[in-house]
Amino acid sequence: xxxxxxxxxxxxxxxxxxxxxxxxxxxxxxxxxxxxxxxxxxxxxxxxxxxxxxxxxxxxxxxxxxxxxxxxxxxxxxxxxxxxxxxxxxxxxxxxxxxxxxxxxxxxxxxxxxxxxxxxxxxxxxxxxxxxxxxxxxxxxxxxxxxxxxxxxxxxxxxxxxxxxxxxxxxxxxxxxxxxxxxxxxxxxxxxxxxxxxxxxxxxxxxxxxxxxxxxxxxxxxxxxxxxxxxxxxxxxxxxxxxxxxxxxxxxxxxxxxxxxxxxxxxxxxxxxxxxxxxxxxxxxxxx
Amino acid sequence: xxxxxxxxxxxxxxxxxxxxxxxxxxxxxxxxxxxxxxxxxxxxxxxxxxxxxxxxxxxxxxxxxxxxxxxxxxxxxxxxxxxxxxxxxxxxxxxxxxxxxxxxxxxxxxxxxxxxxxxxxxxxxxxxxxxxxxxxxxxxxxxxxxxxxxxxxxxxxxxxxxxxxxxxxxxxxxxxxxxxxxxxxxxxxxxxxxxxxxxxxxxxxxxxxxxxxxxxxxxxxxxxxxxxxxxxxxxxxxxxxxxxxxxxxxxxxxxxxxxxxxxxxxxxxxxxxxxxxxxxxxxxxxxxxxxxxxxxxxxxxxxxxxxxxxxxxxxxxxxxxxxxxxxxxxxxxxxxxx
Numbered sequence: 080x081x082x083x084x085x086x087x088x089x090x091x092x093x094x095x096x097x098x099x100x101x102x103x104x105x106x107x108x109x110x111x112x113x114x115x116x117x118x119x120x121x122x123x124x125x126x127x128x129x130x131x132x133x134x135x136x137x138x139x140x141x142x143x144x145x146x147x148x149x150x151x152x153x154x155x156x157x158x159x160x161x162x163x164x165x166x167x168x169x170x171x172x173x174x175x176x177x178x179x180x181x182x183x184x185x186x187x188x189x190x191x192x193x194x195x196x197x198x199x200x201x202x203x204x205x206x207x208x209x210x211x212x213x214x215x216x217x218x219x220x221x222x223x224x225x226x227x228x229x230x231x232x233x234x235x236x237x238x239x240x241x242x243x244x245x246x247x248x249x250x251x252x253x254x255x256x257x258x259x260x261x262x263x264x265x266x267x268x269x270x271x272x273x274x275x276x277x278x279x280x281x282x283x284x285x286x287x288x289x290x291x292x293x294x295x296x297x298x299x300x301x302x303x304x305x306x307x308x309x310x311x312x313x314x315x316x317x318x319x320x321x322x323x324x325x326x327x328x329x330x331x332x333x334x335x336x337x338x339x340x341x342x343x344x345x346x347x348x349x350x351x352x353x354x355x356x357x358x359x360x361x362x363x364x365x366x367x
Numbered sequence: 368x369x370x371x372x373x374x375x376x377x378x379x380x381x382x383x384x385x386x387x388x389x390x391x392x393x394x395x396x397x398x399x400x401x402x403x404x405x406x407x408x409x410x411x412x413x414x415x416x417x418x419x420x421x422x423x424x425x426x427x428x429x430x431x432x433x434x435x436x437x438x439x440x441x442x443x444x445x446x447x448x449x450x451x452x453x454x455x456x457x458x459x460x461x462x463x464x465x466x467x468x469x470x471x472x473x474x475x476x477x478x479x480x481x482x483x484x485x486x487x488x489x490x491x492x493x494x495x496x497x498x499x500x501x502x503x504x505x506x507x508x509x510x511x512x513x514x515x516x517x518x519x520x521x522x523x524x525x526x527x528x529x530x531x532x533x534x535x536x537x538x539x540x541x542x543x544x545x546x547x548x549x550x551x552x553x554x555x556x557x558x559x560x561x562x563x564x565x566x567x568x569x570x571x572x573x574x575x576x577x578x579x580x581x582x583x584x585x586x587x588x589x590x591x592x593x594x595x596x597x598x599x600x601x602x603x604x605x606x607x608x609x610x611x612x613x614x615x616x617x618x619x620x621x622x623x624x625x626x627x628x629x630x631x632x633x634x635x636x637x638x639x640x641x642x643x644x645x646x647x648x649x650x651x652x653x654x655x656x657x658x659x660x661x662x663x664x665x666x667x668x669x670x671x672x673x674x675x676x677x678x679x680x681x682x683x684x685x686x687x688x689x690x691x692x693x694x695x696x697x698x699x700x701x702x703x704x705x
Contacts, residue, residue, distance in 0.1 A: 088599065111505075200675065298663070323503075
């Protein structure tokens with residue numbers, strides 16, 4: 080064997096070995112993060128976490144933060160879903176291959192990874208500041224403002240999946256309906272949306288998973304509240320915000336509660352993405 | 368069918384088609400309005416932060432960008448320290464994440480047995496689903512102490528210019544800059560390097576999934592031709608697959624960079640929040656996003672305006688980075704005729 084051949088073989092083995100190592104490193108960090116979240120989270124899990132509020136500090140629970148998270152996420156999804164689905168419909172059905180459509184699709188892709196803290200500041204400027212001016216009072220942070228901030232983050236996810244899912248619907252379906260004289264809006268609202276339904280729901284679930292862990296945009300919009308708040312115009316706390324607050328506190332008891340909160344958030348997000356994945360794969364199979 | 372019935376249905380039909388046309392117009396405008404909202408949120412975010420930062424920009428002018436001052440006592444603010452922290456942590460993240468992501472993509476597309484590919488790929492994608500605050504907590508409570516106990520002492524004594532025992536290593540003496548980069552007498556783990564590592568773990572799934580996807584678009588006949596000529600797997604990957612997908616791979620890297628630049632929570636926890644400029648990667652620092660997260664709710668006046676100005680800078684820079692990313696990704700798609 081020539082030395083060149085040997086060198087090439089060694090290079091190849093080395094490269095393959097390093098790529099396996101890289102994968103192992105990635106998996107090791109995944110396992111490490113999940114393991115610590117599980118371990119620290121489960122050991123701090125208590126029934127009182129779900130029944131008491133954060134006003135009692137270390138003796139309290141996270142109930143108001145969990146309720147706040149649910150309300151804020153619900154507002155975010157309730158705003159983003161209709162707007163996102165309709166925008167996606169426009170991109171796929173009306174503006175496919177037009178200049179404006181292509182540029183909005185392009186910018187939407189950029190918005191997908193835009194810094195979420197800037198979105199928080201944006202909502203602070205357009206909702207929190209004006210409402211402070213109206214009430215003449217102290218700054219009026221609100222759960223609603225938090226919901227709007229999350230809606231801005233969910234929006235591009237929903238737009239993108241709706242757009243993609245609609246474009247996957249076979250064009251024979253459109254042609255058949257149009258040849259029967261169905262107007263395009265009825266075609267879109269009654270036929271195409273059903274064909275793409277599970278894909279669109281997947282997008283909404285993904286968006287929900289994405290916003291459930293968001294912290295940065297809530298800091299200056301929903302702000303936080305140590306008491307149970309059910310009215311969206313009040314300040315509202317959320318799980319990620321409480322985790323942030325408790326983890327930065329010097330008290331070890333609060334750290335344990337932060338881990339419990341982190342465990343709840345992580346489980347929620349992972350189950351959501353699992354659910355969306357299952358839904359999507361079932362959808363794929365049924366089309367084959 | 369009688370004549371009168373036919374006349375009625377003709378009128379019906381006409382009315383119906385008018386109604387349909389009206390509904391169609393309305394529907395079209397509604398949809399277009401929603402799509403324009405996407406555009407509005409982008410412009411709005413840029414406009415709102417620029418408007419909020421106008422006072423800082425007009426007070427400090429260009430000095431805002433180059434000044435290291437951040438002094439609420441004297442109301443003097445400059446962006447250089449947070450900008451340096453953002454750029455440095457993101458660069459460290461890229462230096463670590465790009466080779467690892469390439470390795471993962473290579474493993475998943477060339478090395479791994481077929482039955483292992485889907486589960487491993489799903490596991491890596493799971494990393495992308497973990498909320499950033501969890502990365503932050505893990506970094507703060509688990510990784511930073513681990514780093515301070517096991518990795519940092521080795522780095523400071525073997526590479527740094529401030530070793531505990533006072534004896535400079537050969538590398539610190541002979542290789543320029545290395546000593547400064549790794550020299551530190553700060554006792555805790557939280558630092559620019561740790562923030563960079565945590566960011567790297569966060570962006571690995573993004574970069575590797577883009578790379579894996581584009582590697583799969585390489586025509587099989589290209590690879591098979593190279594294999595038929597006797598190439599090894601590595602040679603096919605490095606000389607055929609990578610050049611073919613170069614623009615998209617760069618796009619994926621920029622996508623990861625865009626994520627890293629704008630990340631708030633993961634970084635805020637592990638950066639140490641020091642408003643000082645230090646050459647050492649082992650010293651604490653700050654980033655644009657974490658400065659905003661830490662100070663905005665208590666800031667007022669010029670400080671608040673400066674934070675808004677920082678947010679504007681961050682938004683513009685990430686926009687440009689992500690723009691480049693999407694353009695690069697699109698180049699491969701157009702090559703394929705998609």
